[in-house]
Amino acid sequence: MGVRLDDIDYFLAVAAHGKIRAAAAALNVSQPAITQGLQRLEKEIGFPLFERSSRGMQLTAVATQFRERTQALRASLGDAIKEAADMHLGALGLLRVGVSPLYAQRLFVPATVALHRQRPAARVRLMLNLNDALIAALRLGDIDLSVNALPGAIPPDLQALPLMDDALCLVVREHHPLLSKRRLRLADLVDAQWILPGPAVAARRSVEGRLAEGGLPPPRVLVEVSNTAGGLLNALMVQSDLVSIMSEAQLATAHGAGLAPLAMADARFTRTIGALTRKGVALPPLAQRFLELLQETARAEPGSTGRGAKRPGRG
Structure with missing residues (x-):
């Protein structure tokens, strides 16, 4: 029968949220759909993915490495689908960005206004949420970048561009x-x-x-x-x-x-506020330009870091 793509999405969502109910809410599907998808996937690959307890769903040792590989493959597939769709529609670009509510007015709005002046045909898809949801969406490839408070230790699969304190x-x-x-x-x-x-x-x-x-x-x-x-x-x-x-x-x-x-x-x-992107994933030109505009916006803010950070998406 083969592995179903939606079952991979269910697995990654449960791994990110730790509970079937939270994963179902994030994906806007029913809890039984998540449960059945996990059962199909475990049957197909031949090993258990989670240890179930009253505290939630914990990845098994072998599933931890499986998650890293499938997460990267799923994100790459999402990028490929998005690129093909943009080419088919002849779109000039779609920016998918996640922003913490605290920094929407200070960083996102000025940078987006500047982007619209320069690229009036560009489209923007905004996800407004807190850090945990933004990072989960970034890892799934649902957004190109997130603007939020940077974690004390940057996860190995992500890279950060500090903007301001x-x-x-x-x-x-x-x-x-x-x-x-x-x-x-x-x-x-x-x-x-x-x-x-x-x-x-x-x-x-x-x-x-x-x-x-x-x-x-x-x-x-x-x-x-x-x-x-x-x-x-x-x-x-x-x-x-x-x-x-x-x-x-x-x-x-x-x-x-x-x-x-x-x-x-x-x-x-x-704390430091910055932009997070996926390590090793090249940013679309529109997202790269948006990062540059975010830097320009942040430099005008009190508390700008002024750091010459390496731009995300260049390796």
Whole structure:
């Protein structure tokens, strides 16, 4: 019968998300379709792919290497299909880009406006999401590049182009009881309730790591959000005693109205914002030009890295 392409997609999605339900939601298919696809694939290749437990789906040892090879092959096939489709349609180009909501206005919008002026026939497909979803989409070949906070260690299958530095800070509503403490310490947050992104998002891991370094338990997350850039976060914060994390640049906008940063060194996290691409995959000319425009946009921003980083997609 042979291996079905959609079964490979199901396998890669479950490997990325760790759960069948999350993979089904990401692919917009039913959970039984995912389960049946995994069963077909395991029967076809002759070995189990996952160890199933209450914590989710963990790759078997042999499936880890299988994932690396099939992920690269699937991405290459997606590129080939896209290239052929563009040639068939006579399209001048399609830019597929993923962007963190925090940097859509600051980086994506100015670079896209400049691109439209230079290439008015070019089309843009935008994915607006948090880091974990963007990196998963990039690995699957669904986007050409992502613009987001760079992970502390760049995964070996990806490469990064640093653009600028930004800082996150812990925030609360104005007149929050924590703000009245004369010498605020990390230990004062032990009883706090939090509003944070999901556990796979880098900002959430930064908070958890900082608390762990102080010998404190993980944050008690009362509200888990998939987008920390919208007005909903502000509305929840100003009407409660929840603690959250926010970009310093975002705090200075309307989304930060009524909020204040916690005044202690341990409540601030410096990070680098950049563009991620797949290593060894040549970028389409349109995506390459967009990267150059992102660099120009970032140089005009406070906190620009000014680094002469190697351009992605050139080997």
